[in-house]
Amino acid sequence: MPRKSCTECGARSKLHVHHKDRNPANNSTENLVVLCASYHLKLHWHEDRSKRIGALMGQRYAAGKSALVAKPQPRSN
Numbered sequence: 001m002p003r004k005s006c007t008e009c010g011a012r013s014k015l016h017v018h019h020k021d022r023n024p025a026n027n028s029t030e031n032l033v034v035l036c037a038s039y040h041l042k043l044h045w046h047e048d049r050s051k052r053i054g055a056l057m058g059q060r061y062a063a064g065k066s067a068l069v070a071k072p073q074p075r076s077n
């Protein structure tokens with residue numbers, strides 16, 4: 001087992017085990033990092049945020065594209 005203190009700040013309470021490969025079934029020592037709750041949440045928050053930003057950019061890009069496609073055609077009558 002990894003040492004019983006947060007790898008980031010050395011806290012010894014509210015410890016979580018973080019799976020580096022995001023696979024909770026992979027419990028090999030190299031895959032586990034001990035983090036305190038706040039560092040663990042922070043880590044995942046940053047990850048989720050970058051994912052969300054990516055998703056937003058994708059949506060914006062898609063919206064821009066569809067806006068171009070949905071450009072109103074000039075009426076001919």
Ligand SMILES: [Zn+2]
Pocket residue numbers: 006007008009010011035036037039
């Ligand atoms: Zn910590």
Ligand SMILES: [Zn+2]
Pocket residue numbers: 017018019040044
């Ligand atoms: Zn984690």
